[in-house]
Structures are given as structure tokens and as C-alpha cells.
Amino acid sequence: xxxxxxxxxxxxxxxxxxxxxxxxxxxxxxxxxxxxxxxxxxxxxxxxxxxxxxxxxxxxxxxxxxxxxxxxxxxxxxxxxxxxxxxxxxxxxxxxxxxxxxxxxxxxxxxxxxxxxxxxxx
Amino acid sequence: xxxxxxxxxxxxxxxxxxxxxxxxxxxxxxxxxxxxxxxxxxxxxxxxxxxxxxxxxxxxxxxxxxxxxxxxxxxxxxxxxxxxxxxxxxxxxxxxxxxxxxxxxxxxxx
Numbered sequence: 001x002x003x004x005x006x007x008x009x010x011x012x013x014x015x016x017x018x019x020x021x022x023x024x025x026x027x028x029x030x031x032x033x034x035x036x037x038x039x040x041x042x043x044x045x046x047x048x049x050x051x052x053x054x055x056x057x058x059x060x061x062x063x064x065x066x067x068x069x070x071x072x073x074x075x076x077x078x079x080x081x082x083x084x085x086x087x088x089x090x091x092x093x094x095x096x097x098x099x100x101x102x103x104x105x106x107x108x109x110x111x112x113x114x115x116x117x118x119x120x121x122x
Numbered sequence: 123x124x125x126x127x128x129x130x131x132x133x134x135x136x137x138x139x140x141x142x143x144x145x146x147x148x149x150x151x152x153x154x155x156x157x158x159x160x161x162x163x164x165x166x167x168x169x170x171x172x173x174x175x176x177x178x179x180x181x182x183x184x185x186x187x188x189x190x191x192x193x194x195x196x197x198x199x200x201x202x203x204x205x206x207x208x209x210x211x212x213x214x215x216x217x218x219x220x221x222x223x224x225x226x227x228x229x230x231x232x
Contacts, residue, residue, distance in 0.1 A: 035221070037168075044125070044226035045160070045168065045211050061220055062123060095167055100179070106215040108158035108173030115167055 002026035004034075004096050004113035011119045012086050019082035020116045022096030029077040030054040032098050033105040036070060036081050039115075040092040048094075050105055051079055086120045093117050126151065126212055126224035133230040139200040142227045144212030145193060150222055152193035156215035159188060159197045161208045162226075168211065172197060199229075207231040 007021045022034060035050040049060040053072040060070070072079045079096060094116050097109035127145040134140040144151065144159075151157055157175045160168035170179050172188040175195060185200045195214070199206055212224040 037223075044209075045162075045213075045223045046125075047213070047221040047223055050221075059219060061222075062218075097168075100170070100173060105221065106154070106156040108170045108179075108213075109168075110170045110173075110179055112167035112169075 002098075002111055004098060004111055006094075006096060006113035006116045009117040009119070011121070013122055014086055014088055014120055016086050016120075017082070017084050018086055018118065019080050020094060020118065022079045022081075022113050024077045024079070024098065027098075030074050031102040033103075034072065034079040035097050035099070035105060035109060036068075036079075037095045037097060038064075038092045039095065040089075045095075048081070052103075053077075053079065086118075088120050088122075090118060091120050123150075123216060123218065123220065123222050126214060126222055128210075128212060128224040128227045130225070131228045131230065133232055134199075134202045135232045136202055136204065138202050139198060140202060140229065141199075142197045142210055142212075142229070144195040144197070144214075144224045146195075146214055146222070147193055149217040150214040151190065151195050153217055154215050155190070157188065157190060157195040158213045159186075159195075160211045160213065162211065163208050171210075202231055204231050 036048040038046045048064045096113040098111040099105040159172040162168040176188040
């Protein structure tokens with residue numbers, strides 16, 4: 001079964017760092033892009049960026065460039081999203097998602113992780 | 123890049139048809155046939171309903187259909203059912219080699 005399994009919920013203080021993960025299984029991890037999507041409480045979906053684990057090519061949404069770092073470790077089939085200094089406004093659910101087809105991400109995402117809730121509060 | 127524009131809410135009675143619009147620009151919706159639609163129930167991950175403007179993934183009901191005209195894409199749900207009540211989001215590939223989502227539409231089945 002093709003699936004993405006994300007790391008568990010996190011509660012952090014402003015200024016702390018954080019790295020959450022997304023582990024792929026049931027398919028060749030290096031052949032598909034992995035994207036990250038933010039959903040703030042009660043709000044809509046926002047595309048953050050995407051990485052191709054095969055060569056670590058990474059594209060960021062202008063809104064998130066410089067705010068987060070997307071990475072992948074193909075040896076353990078895991079993509080990650082990290083912050084160096086969290087803010088209260090980073091409180092959200094973060095989803096990872098895989099596109100339908102290999103080598104492109106323009107055709108929709110049909111595999112989604114279960115989401116990771118990140119709460120940033122003093 | 124700005125979010126695509128969707129109506130905040132739409133509603134319909136069981137058995138009726140509804141259409142949700144998604145308006146962008148020539149740099150996203152109008153420039154590519156790479157529009158997709160997602161259904162999201164509360165507390166759940168999004169589910170792909172339509173890709174490449176008007177294609178359904180395997181397992182998605184044929185009551186769901188998509189179309190596009192100029193800078194506006196549309197999702198139509200026919201034969202509305204109670205289980206269709208959900209949030210719906212459009213997304214498009216952009217000329218910056220990124221993706222952008224719409225603001226989302228809450229569908230209420232009356």
C-alpha cells in the first residue's frame with residue numbers, strides 16, 4: 001500500500017526550532033516529488049513548497065521562502081520540514097503529499113499524509 | 123502569488139447540481155490545463171477529486187466533473203448527496219513553477 005506517514009503532534013515555544021517528518025512507503029521514494037501544505041486553524045490550504053528526493057531539487061512558494069527548510073533523506077525514504085525559530089503564527093496542521101505521477105507535480109496530489117499539528121505557544 | 127478566488131460557500135438540496143468556481147489569471151488557471159480539485163472533510167486530509175481540469179481519479183464518483191474557460195475553472199457536483207457536504211479547494215500550476223490553492227468553498231447540503 002502506498003502511504004505517507006507523518007510524525008506526531010508537537011507543542012513548542014516561540015523561538016524554538018522544529019523538524020517534522022513524512023515517511024513514504026509502498027513506492028519508489030526517489031521517483032516522486034513530495035510537497036508540503038499548511039492549514040492554519042479554521043483556514044484554507046496553502047502550498048509551501050516541494051522537493052524531489054531523487055536529486056533534492058527544491059522549490060518554495062514565495063510566501064514561505066526563507067521561513068522554512070524542506071529536505072529529504074532518500075536513505076530512509078523521509079522528507080522533512082523544519083523551522084529554525086518558530087512563531088505563534090506557525091501554529092497549523094502541516095500535510096505532506098505526493099503527486100499522482102512521477103517526475104512532475106502539476107497533475108494533482110493523490111497521496112496525503114495524515115497531517116502533523118504544530119502548536120506554538122508561550 | 124495570490125490565492126485563487128473561490129466563493130466562500132455554496133449550497134444545494136439533495137439531488138440538485140451545484141457548481142464551484144475558481145478564478146485565477148493567465149499565469150495560472152488560464153495558462154495551463156493543470157487545475158485540480160480537492161475535497162476535505164473536517165479533521166481529515168484532502169482528497170483528490172479532479173486533476174488536469176476534467177479528469178477523475180479511479181474511485182471518484184462520476185457525479186463530480188470539472189471544466190475550464192479562460193481564467194476560471196469550475197467543479198460541478200450533480201445528484202447532490204449528504205456525503206458531499208465538505209470543503210472544496212481548487213489548485214493550479216503556475217508560470218513560476220509553483221502551485222497555488224484557492225481559498226476554499228464550504229458546500230452545504232440542505
